[in-house]
Amino acid sequence: AQSVTQLGSHVSVSEGALVLLRCNYSSSVPPYLFWYVQYPNQGLQLLLKYTTGATLVKGINGFEAEFKKSETSFHLTKPSAHMSDAAEYFCAVRGPSSGSARQLTFGSGTQLTVLP
Amino acid sequence: DGGITQSPKYLFRKEGQNVTLSCEQNLNHDAMYWYRQDPGQGLRLIYYSQIVNDFQKGDIAEGYSVSREKKESFPLTVTSAQKNPTAFYLCASSPGGQGAVGYTFGSGTRLTVV
Numbered sequence: 589a590q591s592v593t594q595l596g597s598h599v600s601v602s603e604g605a606l607v608l609l610r611c612n613y614s615s616s617v618p619p620y621l622f623w624y625v626q627y628p629n630q631g632l633q634l635l636l637k638y639t640t641g642a643t644l645v646k647g648i649n650g651f652e653a654e655f656k657k658s659e660t661s662f663h664l665t666k667p668s669a670h671m672s673d674a675a676e677y678f679c680a681v682r683g684p685s686s687g688s689a690r691q692l693t694f695g696s697g698t699q700l701t702v703l704p
Numbered sequence: 705d706g707g708i709t710q711s712p713k714y715l716f717r718k719e720g721q722n723v724t725l726s727c728e729q730n731l732n733h734d735a736m737y738w739y740r741q742d743p744g745q746g747l748r749l750i751y752y753s754q755i756v757n758d759f760q761k762g763d764i765a766e767g768y769s770v771s772r773e774k775k776e777s778f779p780l781t782v783t784s785a786q787k788n789p790t791a792f793y794l795c796a797s798s799p800g801g802q803g804a805v806g807y808t809f810g811s812g813t814r815l816t817v818v
Contacts, residue, residue, distance in 0.1 A: 597744065624806075629792075631708075631796075631809035631811045631812050632794070632807075632809040634806050637806055680806070691737075691749070694746050696745065697744075697746050
């Protein structure tokens with residue numbers, strides 16, 4: 589079974605400050621990891637994903653995440669927050685095997701607020 | 705452009721009524737999913753389908769039903785047995801196979817019981 593824990597249901601940062609959203613996963617097999625963003629009353633949009641290879645993954649809108657196997661983490665960062673980054677962010681894990689393990693398992697989400 | 709269309713965007717239901725939420729995709733994806741989203745609870749899986757004419761219950765299937773008669777369509781019916789249906793409902797799809805591909809999401813339907 590696989591699971592995802594997002595530390596901090598709400599995170600506030602000042603505009604221009606570093607954004608750090610934390611995600612830890614549990615998986616019995618090497619996972620595929622994803623970050624999604626959701627703006628109010630909209631669906632989820634893929635920010636970035638880790639499959640294999642380079643552990644630092646760059647995504648859209650200046651976000652990046654680093655896969656750290658030893659820490660079972662996949663934290664999302666952005667060097668400088670913009671007001672438009674205010675949204676809810678979801679971390680997700682997916683196993684490479686077949687059946688139900690290939691479904692995405694989502695974390696409970698982190699609401700990011702950007703203060704002017 | 706390919707994508708997933710959910711309709712309607714807003715839906716109001718009276719107590720005791722069944723309502724059906726539409727989800728259509730033109731991405732040629734094999735798998736489709738329905739999630740329910742409540743504040744502070746993330747996404748909870750209701751039903752999923754990996755192939756036409758087949759579907760499986762997710763974590764919170766009680767009070768819901770689905771069909772998958774066509775590859776493109778995966779409608780969700782919220783029945784009167786669902787005691788607390790007010791929520792935001794998201795449909796998603798993904799290709800089959802072993803690829804490391806995430807899901808594509810629709811824009812959601814907000815259901816309110818009046």
